[in-house]
Amino acid sequence: MISRRRHFLTGAAAWMAAPSFRSLAAEKRAIKTVSLFHTTDLHGHILPTQTYDDIGNVGGLARCATQIRRWRKDCPDHLLFDIGDVYQGTIEGYRSKGSVMIDCFNKMNYDGWVLGNHEFDWGLDVVEQAVNRSAMPVVTGNVTVEGKKAGAIEGSGFSRLAPWLIKEVSGFKIGFVGLVTPGIPYWSRPELLKGFGVLDPITTLRQSVIELQSQKVDAIVVLGHMGWRRSDDYANPIQEMLKKVPGIDLYIGGHSHQDRPSWYWSGVLCTQANYFGINCGRVDLSFDLESRKLVKRNAWTVLMDDRIPLDPLIIESTKNVVQNAEKRRNTIVGTVQAKISGRRKNNAFWKLICESFLETAKKESLPADGVFHGTFGTGDIEPGVKTVGDVWKWLPYENWLVHATLTGEQIQVILAEEKTVKFSDRALYGIDLASIEPAKSYRILFNSYDSQSGGRKMMKLREILKEPGAKVKLLKKNTREAFIDYFADRKVIG
Secondary structure (H helix, E strand, O other): OHHHHHHHHHHHHHHHHHHHHHHHHHHHOOEEEEEEEEEOOOOOOOOOEOOOOOOOOEOOHHHHHHHHHHHHHHOOOEEEEEOOOOOOOOHHHHHOOOHHHHHHHHHHOOOEEOOOHHHHOOOHHHHHHHHHHOOOOEEOOOEEEOOEEOOOOOOOHHHHEEOEEEEEEOOEEEEEEEEEOOOHHHOOOHHHHOOEEEOOHHHHHHHHHHHHHHOOOOEEEEEEEOOOOOOOEOOEOHHHHHHHOOOOOEEEEOOOOOEEEEEEEOOEEEEEEOOOOOEEEEEEEEEEOOOOOEEEEEEEEEEOOOOOOOOHHHHHHOHHHHHHHHHHHOOEEEEEOOOEOOOOOOOHHHHHHHHHHHHHHHHOOOOOOEEEEOOOOOOOEOOEEEEHHHHHHHOOOOOEEEEEEEEHHHHHHHHHHHOOOOOOOOEEEOOOHHHOOOOOEEEEEEEHHHHOOOOOOOHHHHHHHHOHHHOOEEEEEEHHHHHHHHHHHHOEEO
């Protein structure tokens, strides 16, 4: 009995000592989690808005700000980024030339943001102002200004562009690479880009990863204004990119306006948080404290519906801009006296917008013979009093009017190309097709997006307008403002 008791006491003593030893070992092998919060494709939306499916009272930066503050309270080790297309898309963004959104980022202490393609809709000067106004880094590596790459640009606000950055959080170094879609040259006019170029994102990413690895970072995150697609396209080559460039732990995307909380490609965790702030995104990266290896990755998004109150700081700081925008939004333009068809080619709404463009060109002493344009799937316009806000719904993009001189033969080439574009309702207005003479010159108006290829759908048009004989000129007014002026002058249409 004595020997058994001694054996029991010895075992008990060892057992009692074990928790202390185990707790030390467990503490040594504990993990540290760093949280990354992200927004994307806000497009100037401060207040709640609606989805493309007309579900209302969702999204907006003011709701995202509330969610981010909650997460910050629970997660002391965190970072916050935006993935681009920050300010274009609302009257608030348009009238402040984007400054209201950058000021919100400054107040929310974002750690960085990425240039999106719509940042360039109002020209390079506006982009430079936004970069200068930003208190945080603008991380976009695959760009050049007058031939100089991000990080090597001097003599302008773009000297503040960073190809990548390293943030140290709780002793862990995380490298971030920023990339923008390579589709920009197929959408934006050279007159707006003014020497701004976009490089191959795969080549840029490969070089940035090498540089970050030389800095002994513990994880590499790509912030890419390129988004989820079932298969890659020219503007969103992320599958090819993640396959060809090893060493990436996380990809946070944007641009394609998808809510994709979590998916994997080539072993990389990918996530994307919708558009207009309708979802806010979060990723948790967990590191082993002993080995310093990244051992766990989790990503999800949260719907910004009426469960999330509006952040009072954002509401108060944007109050004047929002009020002025609302006043402009509610400004009456005129009256539609009878339903205006907006369906199928050559519809009544298409005729009205083409007429408005011709009148605007005449006012700017650049008269035209015809207009090549579509309607963006506007649909029918019902009778009644209409406001500036209504016109924003009909013409949602900041397209500029482009004046070009073409031969009849070139016009026929463009019209033939248009027939190959699926779901296009573009057509030529103002010129009788049967009377077009191949050798005769015609003055034609386009919008800036179509003139650059309409998203690589009309590459022949793009090449024709590059020819010196086209004598391309950019009008001072965008398509929406041209239509607002036309409607307001007449007071009644339809």
